[in-house]
Amino acid sequence: MSHNIEKLICNHKKLPLNHVLLICNNKAFTCHDILNLTSKYTQLFIDQGIGRNHFVIVMVKDPVDYICIFLALQRVRAALVSANPDSTASEINRMVSDVSAGFIITGKDKIDVIKQADHDASIKIISCERVEQRSSCNSPDKAEYHINPDDRSLILMTSGSTGKSKYVIHSQTGVLKSAEMSSNAYGLNETKKVFVAAPIFHSAGIIPVLSAVNAGATCIIMPKFLPKTFVKIITRYQPDIVKAPAFIYRIIAKMPLSEDVVIHKGCQWYSGSSILSLDEKKKISDKFGVKIREMYATSETSLIAVENDDDTFVDKRVGKVLKDIHVLISDNKITVKTPSMAAGYIESGNEKIHDFDAYFFTGDLGEITKDNTLFVNGRESNRINVAGKKVSSQEVNTILQSHPGIQDSEVIGVTDKVAGEVPAAIVVMKEKVPIDELKEFCSRLLSSYKIPKYFYFVQEIEKNALQKASRHKLEQLIMNKRG
Secondary structure, three states: OOOOHHHHHHOOOOHHHHHHEEEEOOOOEHHHHHHHHHHHHHHHHHOOOOOOOOOEEEOOOOOHHHHHHHHHHOOOOOHHHHEOOOOOOHHHHHHHHHOOOOOOEOOOHHHHHHOOOOOOOOOEEEHHHHHOOOOOOOOOOOOOOOOOOEEEEEEEEEEEEOOOOOEEEEEEEHHHHHHHHHHOOOOOOOOOEEEOOOOOHHHHHHHHHHHHHHHEEEEEOOOOOOOHHHHHHHHHHOEEEEEHHHHOOOOOOOOOOOOOOOOOOOOEEEEEEEOOOHHHHHHHHHEEEEEOOEEEEEEEOEEEEEEEOOOOOOOOEEEEEEOOOOOEEEEEEEEOOOOOOEEEEEEEEEEEEOOOOOOOOEEEEEOOOOOEEEEEEEEEHEEEOOOOOOEEEEHHHHHHHHOOOEEEEEEEEEEOOEEEEEEEEEEEEEEEEEHHHHHHHHHOOOOOOOOOOOEEEEEOEOOOOOOEEHHHHHHHHHHHHHH
């Protein structure tokens, strides 16, 4: 592996400049195109005074622009702070404050929203459309950039699904190692086509795309998930590998399947972010004729395990642990030591550096077999301690969501004077159903202590780009409801 992030493209693979590296919105981008756009962004950033140790918030919708901005920021030794391009003014303000950012790069359609944010007036807002005004380079930039592999490279916000959101710091070495380990795990090379159907600003998007680029594979990406577009892309480009969050597979499983959908038999589909049930996997397999495999990763560690070519479906299995990654199960907790581990966190404006000699707790509970196959049984935060009896909030929520009158739901534990903790359900209804009826429905399928004691009805449950609800926000919602 090269320690120079510049060599992610072309150099280490000696790819021809006309090799197609990215496909987005039905447009192909060659190595030359990517290097050319990266060079134009590099010069723009130099002109704007962006340099070493600057934190730069990037809010752009176009995935190709995002990748080239990332590469250009590495050249000037600045760190990309990844942001949802649809962030509100208050979210932008909070992010600027949290990471002490000096620059924001965005599309012209978001300039007004950013200006509404009550942030430090000294922050510089740069429109990515300005790069279009620069003349094209006839040949890729061959300048030498003095890049330090320990430079902070990528700052990712965690989902906050287990508590308050944090910012995860990745060094250039960590990003490169993540890309290399992932491309090796999936057997990627310049002959492969990979379809990454995840938001580019999330770790489930940016790291898989960079792993494809690292291997010289052609990576197909889409700016926004639309179920019909997802199926059309697979039919049109016939990718060898598809990587997508579980919620996307859940959506397409419910879609009517048109006759013009063509999926070649060798195509491998991988699901992440949450584990699909056996029933969900079988439905998808029967409908599309492909086997869904699990992949297991976190924002802090990147890829940890991938399912192999076994044709059987095994409940809660996420696959074999990757080479050079060590997994230790302690008190059912999954802890990991990996070369691609994040450098640390930014919390409340302060950096906290990770101890690389220590194992990192992923937040999940599970077990591992002698042949290094990992099973994930649920999140530790999903355990509710009801008078000493352990209840899985995921189990309760699965039952609730099977009720025909419920559109969406989440279950968490709340304090109780008698039991210490009891399940509480936040529910979005399709139609009005009495609480007693919901409890009676649960009683047919759950032990009495697992039945939610409290029900809170809402119009919508706020979720992130991967359709995960923030535990912290759910707790706040209940507190507001309870007064």
